[in-house]
Amino acid sequence: MTTSTSNTGPIGVAVIGAGMAGRAHCAGYRSAPTLFDPPLPPLRYVAVIDADAAVAADAATRYGFERSGTDWRELLTDDSVHVVSIVVANALHREIAEALLDAGKHVLSEKPLADTIENARAMADAAAAHPDLVTGTAFVYRRQPAVAAIKNLVGQRLGEVSHFNGRYWCDYANSPLTPMAWRYQGGPGTGALNDIGSHLIDLAEFVCGPMTHVSGASFTTLVKERFVAKGTTYGHSRAELTEEKKAVENDDVATFTATFANGAVGTFSISRIAPGHANSMAFDVFAQHGAAKWDMDRPAEFSVVLNESDDALAAYNGYNQVLVGPAHPYLKGGVPMDFPGVSYGVGDLFGFQARAFLEQVAGIEGGLPPVASFADGLRDLEIINAVISSAAAGGATVELPSHH
């Protein structure tokens, strides 16, 4: 779907949330006009909003936005703002998105779409009630060139998928000295599963197609309480701690199994207490004519076994390493020097995402694949909700709603 802005002037952008991910959105909007062709319409970097005035001001200065503020509601009546990124706690997404859509803004929400399935449904309904506006869910790893290249290989050459094995391991929550924050509040499944499992689940369907069932789900919480920080905390950051402790309400580790529509099996392991894995997603996909694998620890390469001739010996040759380069999605035109190793070989994922979203807003046809919509974000929460139901029922098999 493409939607042109109603104005003839620049597209005004604003970002709500100036933590680590909010700044990634700011940087993405700054780099978007430098990427790909045709040139985007002129952008205007209007405002960065954050509850902490100093943090908002710092981000606005660093990323060249005209102003900063502490109340996102000021954007609702600002006619110079057309596009807004929501990059705050998951539980706040719904209220902000509904108000922005009612105010006629295009909305790019960070993942997961919301903290609960009910709030995600309401956001998807709000988007459907505003078909003239573009909505997005920021599943940024769809913009990894290697992931997009493997998706193409699965669709064009690897044949029927039999098994997807994925893991997303982080270490940000491993220490009890990492302070209490929104990531640790909310019911079962709103922890590691919601925060990082949401990426892996979206990637699994992006690469392998729709799932139909989940089963064998289990959640574990090992760090059961955390110190309350003095002042505001952002991202995974450490902070000066008070003596007060609060109970952790959600999952440090989540595991589950899935079945895809073609009968393939998916196995998932998600952890936020995995030392040595700062931000480490990896997956293998096995199929009729071979296999592919990618590891975020080595993002500028992936490996492939291609055995279309079904040669009994060919598989024994093992995997071939592929260096991500201009033959793969997003690099040609997406980075100034598109040969391996210069821009860390993968470029600016948030810039690719911002460019795709702005193409949709500007009505530019035939450019990048569109950003995942609010409906895609709801789909992700439907799967997360089914995993929560499976875990609550001792690992029972739970059927998923049909894919939209």
Ligand code: SOE
């Ligand atoms: C991004 O890579 C990401 O997965 C975020 O989306 C999560 O919120 C963060 O906790 C870990 O990094």
